[in-house]
Ligand SMILES: O=P(O)(O)OC[C@H]1O[C@H](OP(=O)(O)OP(=O)(O)O)[C@H](O)[C@@H]1O
């Protein structure tokens with residue numbers, strides 16, 4: 700069934716069950732890949748709060764978890780200005796940092812985050828994103844783990860918002 704958020708209509712796109720299945724696969728893959736790594740998972744607020752919280756329950760190794768807060772979107776559009784609203788509060792020296800994004804769209808935010816983390820003396824930097832829009836992506840940074848490649852259409856739910864609304868919806872909807 701379609702839903703209305705503020706002035707826009709959205710149609711069902713990816714179910715809560717499909718998301719959880721994909722999260723299990725991604726976490727299993729990372730459990731294998733990071734067996735010799737000391738990992739810090741860094742969620743990018745606000746959008747990634749639900750993704751990181753669910754994903755990490757399926758990850759079967761000791762790890763650290765932290766957050767940074769970045770913002771650049773107003774309504775459906777990027778402002779092209781990525782602002783850091785909360786910084787990092789853990790020591791990442793010598794560790795593998797895994798940036799956890801809900802979505803990599805234009806790539807503006809992930810580019811700023813990579814510049815930020817490359818200033819630290821980390822062992823390695825990996826990126827996981829639940830959603831990626833290849834047609835909208837303007838960067839060359841490799842995304843190590845991608846949940847779903849999706850078309851260049853605005854989505855909401857499962858942490859992602861439209862004008863601050865819709866983050867609490869357990870599944871994902873696409874703009875009509
Ligand atoms: O690849 P990009 O075009 O930069 O888009 C991706 C970013 O946009 C969203 O954040 P937003 O600025 O909307 O803040 P939010 O996480 O608080 O919703 C999303 O959570 C990503 O961080």
Ligand code: HPA
Nearest residue numbers: 802804852853854859860
């Ligand atoms: O499609 C999107 N939906 C919600 N937030 C976003 N931030 C970048 N792209 C999107």
